[in-house]
Amino acid sequence: AEKGQEKTAGEQEITVAVNSETGGLDPAGMIALTYLSYSAALDELVAFDEKGELVYRAAESYEVNETSDIWTFHLRKDAVWSDGTPVTAADFINTMARALKPESGNGYANYLFPIRNGEAIYNGEADVESLGVTAPDAYTLVFELEKPCVYFLDLLRLPVYTPSCVKYADKVGSGWDKEPQTSVANGPFYLEEYVPEQYFVLKKNEKYWNADAVKLSRITYRFFHDQQSMANAYETGEVDVATALPGAVMELYEGKEDLVVTDTIATRYIYPNLEVKPLDDVRVRRALNLAVDRKELCEMVGKDTEPTVNFVAKYMKDKGADTYFTEGAEPPFEENVAEAKRLLAEAGYPDGEGFPVLTYNYPSLEMDSDTAQVLKEQWKKNLNIDIELKAQELQVNYTERRAGNFELCRMNWTADFADPYTYLSMLLSYSTYNCSGVRDADYDAIVEQSDGETDREARARLMHEAEQLAVGEEFYIIPLYTMKSCNLIRPAVKGVGQIPATGALDYRGAYRAE
Amino acid sequence: MSLLCVKDLHVQFHEREQEEEAVRRLSFTVRPGEVLGVVGESGSGKSTAMQAILGLLPERAQVSCRQITLDGADITPPPPGADRRSRRMYERKMEGVRGCRIGMVFQEPLSSLNPSVKVGRQITETIRAHRKCSKKAAKERAAELLGMVGILEGEMRMRQYPFELSGGMRQRVALAIALAGEPRLLIADEPTTALDVTVQAQILDFLKRIAEETGMAMILVSHDLRVIAALCRRMLVLKDGVLVEEGTAEQMFQNPKHEYTRELVRHGARLDEPPKFVENVEYGKAGDSLLAVDAVSRAFSRGGSGRRIEAVRRVSFQIGRGETLGLVGESGCGKSTLASLVTGMLSPDGGTVQYHGEGRVQMVFQDPYASLNPRMTVGDALAEPLMLNTDMSKEERSQRVREMLLMTGLRPEDAAKYPQAFSGGQRQRICIARALIAEPRLVVCDEPVTSLDVTVQAQILELLERVQRERQISYLFISHDLQVVRRLSRRVGIMYAGSIVESGEPETVYKEPWHPYTRALLAAALTHGPQRGGQCNGSMHSTGMYSAGMHRIKGQAADLPERGCPFAPRCAYAMERCGREMPEMYRIGAREVACFLVHRKAASQPHIGAQSAQAPHEYGI
Amino acid sequence: MRRWIRKGWAWCLGNPLLASGTFLFALCLLLAVLVPVCAPYSYAEQNAGFRNAGSSVSHLFGTDKFGRDIFVRVWYGAGISLLVGMGSCLICGVTGTLWGSVAGYRGGRLDMLLMRIADVIDAVPSLLYVILIMLAFEANAGSVVLGICISGWTGLARVVRGEIQRLKMQEFCTAARLAGARTGRILCAHLLPNAAGPIIVNLTFLAPKAIFTEAFLSFVGVGIAAPAASLGTLIQDARSQMLLYPSQMLYPILVLCVLLLSLHLIGEGVERRVAGRKKTR
Amino acid sequence: MLRYTCKRLATGLLALYVLVTAAFFLTRMMPGSPFQGGDATEAVTAAVEEAYGLKEPLWRQYGTYLGNLLKGDLGISYKKPGVTVRQVIGRGWPATALVGFLAVVTAALFGTLLGIWQALSKRRTVRGSIFLGTLLGAGIPNFVLALLLALGFGVKLKLLPIAGLTEPAGYILPVFSLAVYPTAVITKTMCHALEDELEKEYVKMARAKGLKWRRTVVGHMLKNAWIPVLNYIGPAAAFLLTGSFAVESIFTIPGLGREFVNSIANRDYTLILGLTVFMGVVVIGVNLVTDLLCAWLNPAVRRACR
Numbered sequence A: 001a002e003k004g005q006e007k008t009a010g011e012q013e014i015t016v017a018v019n020s021e022t023g024g025l026d027p028a029g030m031i032a033l034t035y036l037s038y039s040a041a042l043d044e045l046v047a048f049d050e051k052g053e054l055v056y057r058a059a060e061s062y063e064v065n066e067t068s069d070i071w072t073f074h075l076r077k078d079a080v081w082s083d084g085t086p087v088t089a090a091d092f093i094n095t096m097a098r099a100l101k102p103e104s105g106n107g108y109a110n111y112l113f114p115i116r117n118g119e120a121i122y123n124g125e126a127d128v129e130s131l132g133v134t135a136p137d138a139y140t141l142v143f144e145l146e147k148p149c150v151y152f153l154d155l156l157r158l159p160v161y162t163p164s165c166v167k168y169a170d171k172v173g174s175g176w177d178k179e180p181q182t183s184v185a186n187g188p189f190y191l192e193e194y195v196p197e198q199y200f201v202l203k204k205n206e207k208y209w210n211a212d213a214v215k216l217s218r219i220t221y222r223f224f225h226d227q228q229s230m231a232n233a234y235e236t237g238e239v240d241v242a243t244a245l246p247g248a249v250m251e252l253y254e255g256k257e258d259l260v261v262t263d264t265i266a267t268r269y270i271y272p273n274l275e276v277k278p279l280d281d282v283r284v285r286r287a288l289n290l291a292v293d294r295k296e297l298c299e300m301v302g303k304d305t306e307p308t309v310n311f312v313a314k315y316m317k318d319k320g321a322d323t324y325f326t327e328g329a330e331p332p333f334e335e336n337v338a339e340a341k342r343l344l345a346e347a348g349y350p351d352g353e354g355f356p357v358l359t360y361n362y363p364s365l366e367m368d369s370d371t372a373q374v375l376k377e378q379w380k381k382n383l384n385i386d387i388e389l390k391a392q393e394l395q396v397n398y399t400e401r402r403a404g405n406f407e408l409c410r411m412n413w414t415a416d417f418a419d420p421y422t423y424l425s426m427l428l429s430y431s432t433y434n435c436s437g438v439r440d441a442d443y444d445a446i447v448e449q450s451d452g453e454t455d456r457e458a459r460a461r462l463m464h465e466a467e468q469l470a471v472g473e474e475f476y477i478i479p480l481y482t483m484k485s486c487n488l489i490r491p492a493v494k495g496v497g498q499i500p501a502t503g504a505l506d507y508r509g510a511y512r513a514e
Numbered sequence B: 001m002s003l004l005c006v007k008d009l010h011v012q013f014h015e016r017e018q019e020e021e022a023v024r025r026l027s028f029t030v031r032p033g034e035v036l037g038v039v040g041e042s043g044s045g046k047s048t049a050m051q052a053i054l055g056l057l058p059e060r061a062q063v064s065c066r067q068i069t070l071d072g073a074d075i076t077p078p079p080p081g082a083d084r085r086s087r088r089m090y091e092r093k094m095e096g097v098r099g100c101r102i103g104m105v106f107q108e109p110l111s112s113l114n115p116s117v118k119v120g121r122q123i124t125e126t127i128r129a130h131r132k133c134s135k136k137a138a139k140e141r142a143a144e145l146l147g148m149v150g151i152l153e154g155e156m157r158m159r160q161y162p163f164e165l166s167g168g169m170r171q172r173v174a175l176a177i178a179l180a181g182e183p184r185l186l187i188a189d190e191p192t193t194a195l196d197v198t199v200q201a202q203i204l205d206f207l208k209r210i211a212e213e214t215g216m217a218m219i220l221v222s223h224d225l226r227v228i229a230a231l232c233r234r235m236l237v238l239k240d241g242v243l244v245e246e247g248t249a250e251q252m253f254q255n256p257k258h259e260y261t262r263e264l265v266r267h268g269a270r271l272d273e274p275p276k277f278v279e280n281v282e283y284g285k286a287g288d289s290l291l292a293v294d295a296v297s298r299a300f301s302r303g304g305s306g307r308r309i310e311a312v313r314r315v316s317f318q319i320g321r322g323e324t325l326g327l328v329g330e331s332g333c334g335k336s337t338l339a340s341l342v343t344g345m346l347s348p349d350g351g352t353v354q355y356h357g358e359g360r361v362q363m364v365f366q367d368p369y370a371s372l373n374p375r376m377t378v379g380d381a382l383a384e385p386l387m388l389n390t391d392m393s394k395e396e397r398s399q400r401v402r403e404m405l406l407m408t409g410l411r412p413e414d415a416a417k418y419p420q421a422f423s424g425g426q427r428q429r430i431c432i433a434r435a436l437i438a439e440p441r442l443v444v445c446d447e448p449v450t451s452l453d454v455t456v457q458a459q460i461l462e463l464l465e466r467v468q469r470e471r472q473i474s475y476l477f478i479s480h481d482l483q484v485v486r487r488l489s490r491r492v493g494i495m496y497a498g499s500i501v502e503s504g505e506p507e508t509v510y511k512e513p514w515h516p517y518t519r520a521l522l523a524a525a526l527t528h529g530p531q532r533g534g535q536c537n538g539s540m541h542s543t544g545m546y547s548a549g550m551h552r553i554k555g556q557a558a559d560l561p562e563r564g565c566p567f568a569p570r571c572a573y574a575m576e577r578c579g580r581e582m583p584e585m586y587r588i589g590a591r592e593v594a595c596f597l598v599h600r601k602a603a604s605q606p607h608i609g610a611q612s613a614q615a616p617h618e619y620g621i
Numbered sequence C: 001m002r003r004w005i006r007k008g009w010a011w012c013l014g015n016p017l018l019a020s021g022t023f024l025f026a027l028c029l030l031l032a033v034l035v036p037v038c039a040p041y042s043y044a045e046q047n048a049g050f051r052n053a054g055s056s057v058s059h060l061f062g063t064d065k066f067g068r069d070i071f072v073r074v075w076y077g078a079g080i081s082l083l084v085g086m087g088s089c090l091i092c093g094v095t096g097t098l099w100g101s102v103a104g105y106r107g108g109r110l111d112m113l114l115m116r117i118a119d120v121i122d123a124v125p126s127l128l129y130v131i132l133i134m135l136a137f138e139a140n141a142g143s144v145v146l147g148i149c150i151s152g153w154t155g156l157a158r159v160v161r162g163e164i165q166r167l168k169m170q171e172f173c174t175a176a177r178l179a180g181a182r183t184g185r186i187l188c189a190h191l192l193p194n195a196a197g198p199i200i201v202n203l204t205f206l207a208p209k210a211i212f213t214e215a216f217l218s219f220v221g222v223g224i225a226a227p228a229a230s231l232g233t234l235i236q237d238a239r240s241q242m243l244l245y246p247s248q249m250l251y252p253i254l255v256l257c258v259l260l261l262s263l264h265l266i267g268e269g270v271e272r273r274v275a276g277r278k279k280t281r
Numbered sequence D: 001m002l003r004y005t006c007k008r009l010a011t012g013l014l015a016l017y018v019l020v021t022a023a024f025f026l027t028r029m030m031p032g033s034p035f036q037g038g039d040a041t042e043a044v045t046a047a048v049e050e051a052y053g054l055k056e057p058l059w060r061q062y063g064t065y066l067g068n069l070l071k072g073d074l075g076i077s078y079k080k081p082g083v084t085v086r087q088v089i090g091r092g093w094p095a096t097a098l099v100g101f102l103a104v105v106t107a108a109l110f111g112t113l114l115g116i117w118q119a120l121s122k123r124r125t126v127r128g129s130i131f132l133g134t135l136l137g138a139g140i141p142n143f144v145l146a147l148l149l150a151l152g153f154g155v156k157l158k159l160l161p162i163a164g165l166t167e168p169a170g171y172i173l174p175v176f177s178l179a180v181y182p183t184a185v186i187t188k189t190m191c192h193a194l195e196d197e198l199e200k201e202y203v204k205m206a207r208a209k210g211l212k213w214r215r216t217v218v219g220h221m222l223k224n225a226w227i228p229v230l231n232y233i234g235p236a237a238a239f240l241l242t243g244s245f246a247v248e249s250i251f252t253i254p255g256l257g258r259e260f261v262n263s264i265a266n267r268d269y270t271l272i273l274g275l276t277v278f279m280g281v282v283v284i285g286v287n288l289v290t291d292l293l294c295a296w297l298n299p300a301v302r303r304a305c306r
């Protein structure tokens, strides 16, 4: 594509650097990193804006019954796909039906499980027809849920809930999604050109129902493989926006207008394996937790991290309130080295004596490697215990973690949707992500109870209670820090928004200032 | 008016620590059309001086010279400390001189041809470097040149690589290259060392003719007084880098002034004498054979075409312990190939080679330079056979190396030098030393003394004889020098086109050659001293002295008939039968001949004895 | 033993390139061994209060983002890089030379077989081996060397084979065989010295190549395990901060260059010695 | 020569078969599964593995793979939905090949020229600076060089584009950073080989013949000196033509090197395998050409292999 700097302001085109191509643009397809950039092209039913306000996109209104298990959405009658076909309820069902086929490899399919029969269909126990989504008419979509779900609206921004045009989308992986002819969009932009591994271009969708609010005429997404190169390309002016940059960029651009730091809902923490000898002792886990100096850690690891002692990410909004969820309760614990030492001694390891050398598994990414090195040093200093660092290739790390093959293992969770449940559910005894052997009936009960609870405040209370239990009492995890996303945006480009859950940038309202 | 004028040439090699210059105060002139002979001891600086004239010495050689002029133009090399500019100027000037004004033939023909470039291209590129002409024209001219130097089937030979040619052919290719630029002056460094007498005669004849026809002058470097005498009117004698005598050939031969010249002439004359029979050599009894070669054959592919060159065909002979078999024959007739077969370096296509001695057969290669590892000092190279075949200690080995160096007329200090730092003759001696040092049972000597001047040659031959006497060593002695062969060997085999056509005691064979080829060969041999004085008057305008009364054989071994006697096409006595059948080896007493002429007689006189063996011409051929 | 050393010493001194290369190399080696042992800091010791500092008396090369002394780390890393470089250079050198010379000298079927094996080994991208090995074993210098050595020798083998093929036809080789030399001796004493130029060039490039591969591994994410570091990982680690603190990247690069310089000088010197070229012309 | 070529070709094919087999089992030896991403659940993983036939016995998978390979079908990528391995190669190879080819040509050209210059120049300064140059060229890992170049010419001077190959100028930096190392090696190899040749008698002879110095070098010395260089260029070319992960990442080139490393990281078996096989073909092919060229340059081999 052209060089960004050569464009005049009047042209209303921007070039965005994104991380290299993964997955496709099919909302029902495989893990869709690329899709996330593409999201400017698809309208969800409803979405939340930066302030947490509900915005209607493909739907113009919705109703929910009292028990929060039947949700009815009314689609816009004036909405059409970029080729002129009307957007109908069938288009939404199409995505869901395709995503529920296991071979789609869609990583978000489990977010369809709240819908009736969703899980059964996925497991091949029921027919697709029996899915609890119906279309009484072309413009009405009714979801029947297995059980009440208060955060259902938050789920709607996930790809599996967006539509794909029935006319073209027949099969996952058939490649229709990357063909400009068949990859039609119901959002403000549509696909104009797709060059695999290099870039794709979105063009303004003049048929969009809200086309007047869209100012950009074209967005070019260029795939970059390397964050450093991305930053460099921004420097040379080859791109206007560079996303998800390394933390060092923050230091480099400190005080400059280009730097836009967005809040990501993500927590990095450590799983201590409860089945391994000293770690089954809550005192040891607590000692490890209290002995970490998270402030120092974050200073060393990078400006894009913030210390946390919570499990739920710091920037997770509290439903209905204007505050963050974690602010709704006392922190689960406080760092205290002296206390940690005492606990360790109590557990039978005075001054770290006799404490076995634990192995810490982490993927060989720079940030995790830095973290590991600092932790090793801190535990040595504060508790006089040694840990062995074991950097692993990413895939190996995943596999070993899942198999429970570790003593200490680094974990990172980025929220898929903006509800604390996404975090809390991970420690449920039956969760896939629970691989450190947490089997806590009390905890399960509280979380399940909160999940069914429709009263906002009661639910929040339950969730805080659950978090306190898991992090502040049982110390099932060692939370380390939350992360920010560091982006560079040319000052002339205005109106770039932020998608609340992920901290990803939203270009729907972007434009070039004169 | 002289063509080339050299004044006070000095050459010094860095390696030589002592104040010994390779060439010292050498001054001489060459007149247009003149053939100047240069003789001298091996290592006396002949080659060095010649190369210095053309500025071809490596940079570590310091050349200083008062003046060199060619046709009045100054081609003096810049003095040792000269700046780069003058050196570059000199190089540029010399580019116009080399090849087209002065042509040069180097001493070692294999090394001086690029092993990975076809012979044809090496000639054509020379032609095209000096004359604008098409590739095709150059090719034609190259074939013509090859024909002139006596290589037949030039087209085919041009497609071959140097290593596919015989030693003599390579030398002639080098000559063809030197002549390709049609130079005014030809410097030929031992141009005929690797050639048998017939070809040598042809070449010398040819050179003379060229000199006569084109007025080309020539500097002929040779250790061989006979060659010099045959061609030159004037000659220089070098010793230890110094010009010790200069004068006309007759003067030198008749009235040598310098001690060394006298020595040279005397030695040369002695070679002509019938050999003193070495009484005290005890030859092994018959049947006590060391080497038995039975009907071996070997063929090579010819320059990429499907047909094959039969280099050796069904050759059989035996060598007993302490015996020497001399092998003479035309250039390219397969002597070296046979030698390789004997040593086992080549495997025969057919026939067997049986060697009954212990250890390996040693060999003195025809091209000494190529057979020395350039990365190994001479001392190491000499010590190697000792190390591998004996259990001498290191000190013993170096002691033995020193002895051997001394015996071959080299200095013990030379052990530390690399082969590059030696003269052609010195390298040859190193190779001889290497072959002898481990005292093997059989040594194959492929033209071992070609580059040695008579004095050194005599010394080496004596060495060979002495070792043979003391150690009962056998030799397969390949040489084109009939005198040398006669001196050394009890038996001599005459080889023609891959087969041995005649064999017997050298005395009888030389005196009464039976095979027509042998006769031609003997007739072509040069005799010592200037040829009938008067014929060699002035500038070579005599009619070729070789032609007189000699059986010139025309053509070349290469154009072999499909069937019949290989010599038949060139044989003056060829009968119809010769074209049809291949004659067998007929044994007559101690002699063997492969010729129907002899066979007829032998058949009619079944009881023919050695004493009544007669030359074929007596039967009215 | 003493005599050998004295001889080797004399051999080195005879050639200025060799002498200076050996000196530099010895210096690097010495520093790589001594600095981590003698320095007041260890390579892993962090100092939160003194991060990203510039050069000073207490920290010659400054400190990195963990406040670790870069001087110590660089020399520690140089040690690991040297280990990797020399280790794989040695193994690949020996394997490649042997393989290539046998293939080239024997020729025929054996040559075809050996070279096809080399082809197959070569055809699998070396990264695959290295990653497999790093996955199978620990991420330490040993497995890096092993991974590199699996396929690292093929290039040298090819060069050696070509040279041997070219040289084996020469008469001096035949002469040596006549003198009674066996294959081994002919190869070692006659053919290889004559092929010394290309072989030594390739050998001198083997060590840096191994060092680079090792460095590249950390670029891909499977390198020497932290906090241990090689020069390559040091360079790689400093990369994200290279605009902010270029010196953190510069020092390891500098040391790497000096190290390689010494290797090249040695290579050049040895080549001249073997070739019997005393002077630099 | 023809017979040799045929023999060489046949053994090359055999090598290829061995390669496919080896690569197949090597990739399966890797720990990790293509479908255990960060987000996929156990059930998904199992289901997908089933769907892709990963649950079948290994030998059966191998048989299927071989059968498909013969039909030219390399399978579909596990991790790139709807993309066949052939497509991946089809779009990655042109960029890689072009950059690699340019780098090889550059390296061969400059390496040879510099090597000749170093060997033949009479000036100490020239020889010394080329020597130093080769040191530097060989002394900086290519990814560091790429970084520095991107920084210097891209970010600081803003002279050359550093992201992608969308314009011709985009080739300069990647090609340069790839070519520097082989250039250094070739320079050095060439120089040493030439220095050896310089001492040969035939050089003297060529001069005596009156050949222009340039012709002597080109027509005679190079013919011998090229053999070691060629033997280096072959594997180096194979290496460059199969792509460099580092340089492709840094300059955002959509090439195979990157694809390969990613496929390993993703455990995209078919892709790893397909790329390995493809690169194997390139490597074996390039080696074949090198061998034939060397045989052709080397008369002894040329005659012997008749």
Ligand SMILES: Nc1ncnc2c1ncn2[C@@H]1O[C@H](COP(=O)(O)OP(=O)(O)OP(=O)(O)O)[C@@H](O)[C@H]1O
Pocket: B163, B164, B165, B166, B167, B168, B169, B194, B195, B196, B300, B301, B302, B309, B310, B311, B329, B330, B331, B332, B333, B334, B335, B336, B337, B338, B366
């Ligand atoms: N390696 C080879 N390849 C092809 N042809 C060869 C080879 N070696 C020798 N020949 C051919 O075999 C024939 C005999 O060669 P050989 O070297 O044995 O001759 P020679 O008797 O030693 O001659 P000279 O006295 O000139 O050295 C020649 O025609 C030569 O071209």
Ligand SMILES: Nc1ncnc2c1ncn2[C@@H]1O[C@H](COP(=O)(O)OP(=O)(O)OP(=O)(O)O)[C@@H](O)[C@H]1O
Pocket: B013, B014, B015, B016, B022, B040, B041, B042, B043, B044, B045, B046, B047, B048, B049, B058, B107, B223, B420, B421, B422, B423, B424, B425, B426, B451, B452, B453
């Ligand atoms: N490159 C060299 N380096 C050192 N010394 C050399 C070199 N070339 C020749 N010499 C020495 O110079 C002397 C003269 O050598 P030159 O080759 O000129 O002798 P020559 O008269 O041609 O002898 P021959 O008849 O044996 O060929 C010899 O003693 C030799 O050792």
Ligand SMILES: [Mg+2]
Pocket: B046, B047, B048, B107, B189, B423, B424, B425
């Ligand atoms: Mg000489």
Ligand SMILES: [Mg+2]
Pocket: B166, B167, B168, B335, B336, B337, B366, B446
């Ligand atoms: Mg011969």
